[in-house]
Structures are given as structure tokens and as C-alpha cells.
Amino acid sequence: MSHPLAKIRRMFELVEVLGTITFSEVPDEAFRAVGMRNYWDGYFAGRAAPLGLAPAEVVHAVFYNFAEGEVARHIPWVWGKITPEEAIAVRERGSAAAIRQRIGELADAPGLVRIADLATRAALSAPTEGRALYAGLRTLDVPEEPVARVWHAATLLREHRGDGHNALLVAHGIGGTEAHVLTALALGTKPAEFGRIHHLPKDRLAAVVDGLRGRGLVDAADGFTDAGREFRERLETRTDELAAPAYDVLTAAELDELITGLTPVADAL
Template sequence: MRHSQAKVHRMFELIEPIATVTFSEVANEAFLALGMRNYWDGYFAGRAAPLGLAPPEVVHAVFYNFADGEVARHIPWVWGKTTPREAIAVRERGSTAALRQRIGQLADSPGLVRVADLATRAAVSAPTEGRVLYAGLRALDVPEEPLARLWHAATLLREHRGDGHNAALVAHGIGGTEAHVLLALSLGMRTEKFGRIHHLPKAQLAAVVDGLRARGLVNAAGGFTDTGRETSERIEALTDELAAPAYDVLDAHELDELIAGLEPVAAAAQSVHD
């Protein structure tokens, strides 16, 4: 059945802190032990592994929002240190360990199996057409251990939504770096202070902002215009709409049960993450 946009968006808020433990120090250390040079080597090895030995141009297109040349600094170099198959296993182990560390006793709570099962039902039910990274993850085996299964399901749902978000950005003519500028502004941050793009050369970042200003999305002070804010909100609404099919397999009671079960887990993961 189709659920309200509010509940679909609430699922995004709940799966995000669970899935993103994969970018934590615990998982990073597992990749460094393989010979990775830094955090970003492990990031690209783990996240791109479901795509196989895809060239950097393909990974850049699928990930969408990295600046030109950033992917190529890591792909294919990382495949000289590990294989996609090994990277997938290392990522799962490291992420599960990180999640267990963050949520403590909740990891062994009686209800976790049910939450993992409901999340997995949703995560493996969505259509894969046009969802490249999600399709790559769907081709992997679902872990048997409940906590690993919950992390895997959250990752599937996150990347399914992310693939849809990229489609929404393309539909609105928003490029990857531009998307980060809009995100920074939606969070009330100056673009030059935003962690995902602050490292870019000032001239490059200024050119992106100037382009958005020329389109009437950013004002002279570097903030949103009304049109810019409306565009950002439309993109987020479309992203939620495109994410909704993943939850159609659950009835209203099951989705409410899943949301209630995820809330303490997400809160525990988020409190450490912050």
C-alpha cells in the first residue's frame, strides 16, 4: 500500500544514522588494515564495491555529487589493495561492529530481529530500474545475523533513496556540487564552511554559487532566494515520492511498527554520531 509522504520521510530520518555508521572510525580502521592510505580510500572501496571493477567515470556518475577528479584519486587504486568482494565483507563487518558499539544493549534486544525483518522486507522489495547503486546492493546476499541484516537493510533503503534523489536533481538541472550548495543553505550554513565542499578551491566554489545566482536560486548575499528555497523543497518532496515504493510491501500497521522499532536504535546511533 502507498504510505504518506510524512512517514516515508520519517523512515529516511531513521535509516540515515543506522546506515551511515559505515563511515565511522570503526569501519575506517578495518579498511586501513587492508592498506588503504586514508579514510577516502576506504569510503570509495566500500561504497563502490557493489559496482564491481567499474572505472572512475562510472563511479563518479553513480555517486553524483563529488567534484571532478575526486573519485579518480581512489578508484581504481584501491583495487590494487583489495577486491570488491573483500571490500563488501570488510564493510559489513566494520559497520556491524560500529553499530553494535553505538547502540549497546539494543543490539541484543528481543525486538531487534522483528525490526530487521521488517526493514529487510522493505529493502528488497523496491524496483531496481534506474537505481544503479541500489541494484548493485540488491545483488548481494542478505546477512543472517540480525544486527548486520538491519545495517544492510538500512543501507539498501538509503541508497535506493539516494538514487532517486539523483534523479530528482537531474530533473531540476542541479549538478552534484550545486546540490551540496543547496544542502548547505537549507541547513543554514555558508557554503564555504560546509564540510562536503569547503575544501574546493575558492574560485571553483564561487563559480558554482555564481551559476546558481544567475539562475535566480541564490541571492547576492549568498543565501536562498524564494525560488531557490522552493526548488530545494520540490527536490526533497520528489525524493520522498521516489523513495515511497520501497515501503509499499508493508501495510500501515507494519510500517508504524517498523518506525517505532527503529526510533530507539536510530536515536542511540545518532547521539554518538553527533
């Protein structure tokens, strides 16, 4: 079943909201309660846990977009405080609790079971080849409780798309920091003010921007050129194409039902 790319892009928007609840206050507090020193300890423990006791170099490679040395400040330190299995459980509980807290009565809506089932079917159907983080998540047990199951499915679909996106970035010679610069420009933000890279040494960040400028993607005022804007949109479109096979298992009517069912949940989040 081949679905319109507009619907694949819409699913990305929905699962992004659901998946990134993991990085909000409630899961952060849950990780701190089991000994994590700060937000990033919990982030790396929870997100890297499906990879097992992988060294910092492997996590850095899989996550792709962190500056050199950032992962190593947390991995393997966190594994002296919590096991990957425990981190997976803390992450699931905290994420599901955060969703319930924000969506209210929707958490107990009868239709949520059906939406969880559709999302899970899609999330478990995608190919794993070349997608390390998605493959790691596929080894985990699927939660029974509907809210947790919707979150789990969204996380699978989000990381499946992300693995494909990283492969495209590699193929096009766009490093992790460069990807953040392109995202900043797409949001209308100066790279030096963008949250994920503003802390980098000024000369290092300037060198990255200069490199993109030399490729004709960034103009003299540190904004997109027309070619840069088109290049980024091509990457996003191709990412959608690579994410599409996850939804082939669903009929057109089922995908529409899934989008309709997830929309009020995402809106509430």
C-alpha cells in the same frame, strides 16, 4: 499500499543514521587494517564494491556529487589492495561492529529480529530500474545476524532513495557541487565553509553559486531566496515520493512498527 509522505520522510531520517554509520571510525579503522591509505580509500572501496571493478568514471557518475578527479584518486588504486568482495565483507563487519558498540543492549533485544525482517522486506522490494547503486546492493547476500541485517537493509533503502534523488537533480539541472551548495544553505552554512566543497578553488565555487543566483535560487548575501528554499523542498518531497514504493510491501501497521522499532536504535546512534 500508499503511505503518508511524512512516514516516508521519517524512514529516510532513520535509515540515514543507520546507513551512514559505515562512514564512522570503526569501519574506517577496519579498512586501514587491510591496507587502505586513508579514510577516502575505505569510503570508495566499501561504497563502490557492489558495482564490481567499475572504472573511476562510472563510480563518479553513479555517486554524482564528487568533484571531478576525486574518485580517480582512489579507484582503481584500492582494487590493487583489496577485492570488491573483500571490501563488502570489511564494510559489513565494521558497520555492524560500530552499531553494536553504540546501541549496547539494544543489539540483543528480541524485537530487533522482527525489525530486521520488516526492514529487509522493504529493502528488497523496491524497483531497480534506473537505480544503479541500489541494484548493485541487491545482488549481495543478506546477512543473517540481526544487527548486520538491519544495517544492510538501511543501506539498501538509503541508496535507493539516493539514486532517485540524483535522477531528480539531473532532471532539474542541479550538478553535484550545486547540490552541496543547496545543502549548505539549508543548514545555514556559507558554501565556502561547507565541509564537502570548502576545498574547491574559490573561483570555481563562486561560479557555481553565481549560477544558482542567476536562476533566482540564491540571494546577494549567498543565502536562499524564497524561491530557492521552495525549490529545494520540492526536490526533497519528490524524492520522498520516488522512495515510497519501497514501503508498499508493508501494511500501515507494519510500517508504524518498523518506525517505532528503529527509533531507539537511531537515537542511540
